[in-house]
Amino acid sequence: MSTTILVIEDEPAIQELIAVNLSFAGHKVLRAYDAEQAQTLIRAELPDLILLDWMLPGASGITLAKKLRADERTQQVPVIMLTAKGAENDKIEGLEAGADDYITKPFSPKELLARIKAVLRRRAPQLTDDQIEIGTLRLDPTTHRVTGDDKTLTIGPTEFRLLHFFMTHTERVFSRAQLLDKVWGDHVFVEERTVDVHIRRLRKALEPTQHDAHIETVRGAGYRFAATLPKTSSK
Numbered sequence: 001m002s003t004t005i006l007v008i009e010d011e012p013a014i015q016e017l018i019a020v021n022l023s024f025a026g027h028k029v030l031r032a033y034d035a036e037q038a039q040t041l042i043r044a045e046l047p048d049l050i051l052l053d054w055m056l057p058g059a060s061g062i063t064l065a066k067k068l069r070a071d072e073r074t075q076q077v078p079v080i081m082l083t084a085k086g087a088e089n090d091k092i093e094g095l096e097a098g099a100d101d102y103i104t105k106p107f108s109p110k111e112l113l114a115r116i117k118a119v120l121r122r123r124a125p126q127l128t129d130d131q132i133e134i135g136t137l138r139l140d141p142t143t144h145r146v147t148g149d150d151k152t153l154t155i156g157p158t159e160f161r162l163l164h165f166f167m168t169h170t171e172r173v174f175s176r177a178q179l180l181d182k183v184w185g186d187h188v189f190v191e192e193r194t195v196d197v198h199i200r201r202l203r204k205a206l207e208p209t210q211h212d213a214h215i216e217t218v219r220g221a222g223y224r225f226a227a228t229l230p231k232t233s234s235k
């Protein structure tokens with residue numbers, strides 16, 4: 001699953017180094033040299049994660065981090081601060097401003113990728129490549145394969161993304177609007193009943209092994225993916 005990462009760093013050599021390593025690891029990279037440029041990019045496309053340098057020309061990284069947290073559209077996007085300073089106060093200030101983590105320069109590409117993965121696993125598990133298993137239903141993001149009771153299930157790309165999201169967010173009720181936002185992405189203009197169409201297809205795809213029973217319709221609220229199957233199976 002390709003993750004879009006916005007790198008905000010004013011030093012060209014460091015920006016390049018980060019971008020190359022992220023691309024090499026399979027991420028899509030957006031780059032900005034300052035807060036203003038970053039905000040323009042964010043308006044066009046919401047990234048899945050932001051790497052934000054502390055010291056930037058113009059508005060500082062910390063000011064931008066606070067702005068991102070205050071804006072409804074960007075408040076859920078994980079932010080990792082890059083800082084050259086190791087001072088304890090800066091770390092605390094960064095975390096208080098809403099950053100999810102911070103990395104002190106200089107850092108190795110390996111450390112950077114490990115931190116990104118850890119933050120994504122915590123904040124957006126549907127964006128990682130971790131295999132997920134719930135009961136006898138298994139989803140593998142690397143091979144794009146879904147199996148139920150070890151049988152391969154045929155599933156479309158949108159249904160796959162929907163299932164991936166559900167399996168990483170079990171037991172919570174999501175409205176159609178929330179699912180559109182989380183699975184289809186923001187800035188996507190599709191009608192809410194599109195969600196129902198894909199839920200129907202997903203249920204059909206899971207039907208051969210009766211894993212469709214995981215998906216519950218919550219009247220007037222939306223849908224929920226149950227972590228366990230109801231005991232009363234028709235078998």
Ligand code: CA
Binds near residue numbers: 009010053054055
């Ligand atoms: Ca800098």
